[in-house]
Amino acid sequence: DSGVTQTPKHLITATGQRVTLRCSPRSGDLSVYWYQQSLDQGLQFLIQYYNGEERAKGNILERFSAQQFPDLHSELNLSSLELGDSALYFCASSVGRQGRGYTFGSGTRLTVV
């Protein structure tokens, strides 16, 4: 157990639907990062939050949004889902804003049918 909890582990949904992925960071970590891993792709950075504030944005689609709550857990919202959104979504956390090293969760596998 890495200390980073992601729920759900698996999600199957239809095109056009909206889903929410949840992440609880490791105790004491203030930064949360979201990554997407598609087939044959590396880990693509989506977005970073630090202590409730958005810090950096990567290749995140406009249909996707995220937030970090006062208790530091984070949610990634994916809407108007397309088949191509099927992927593994990882959350990672680190102590500071500087992600010298992350602790990853075990991921959420999203399948859009």
Added chain:
Amino acid sequence: DQQVKQNSPSLSVQEGRISILNCDYTNSMFDYFLWYKKYPAEGPTFLISISSIKDKNEDGRFTVFLNKSAKHLSLHIVPSQPGDSAVYFCAASGNSGGSNYKLTFGKGTLLTVNP
């Protein structure tokens, strides 16, 4: 634009031999490099890192070498063990215009260590 490249999608070695995984980067602002290991159905786990002020860092069977002039790093595993079979991701970070040292990952190399 792939700023961190792992050009070998897979590598197969015999148990007891050396495994060498390679990584190239293009962004000269990167100043910290990491290797992560990932087993199926698990998240990546940190393995070893190196700062740009060094050219070598060693931790047990794992050694990372950094060649800044060539923008190249490599991970050596000696001796390789079947339990090392996993996907290895190279990652890099640097000041991206703020204090947002996000990690940029390569696509990974699947290492298979045969008994």
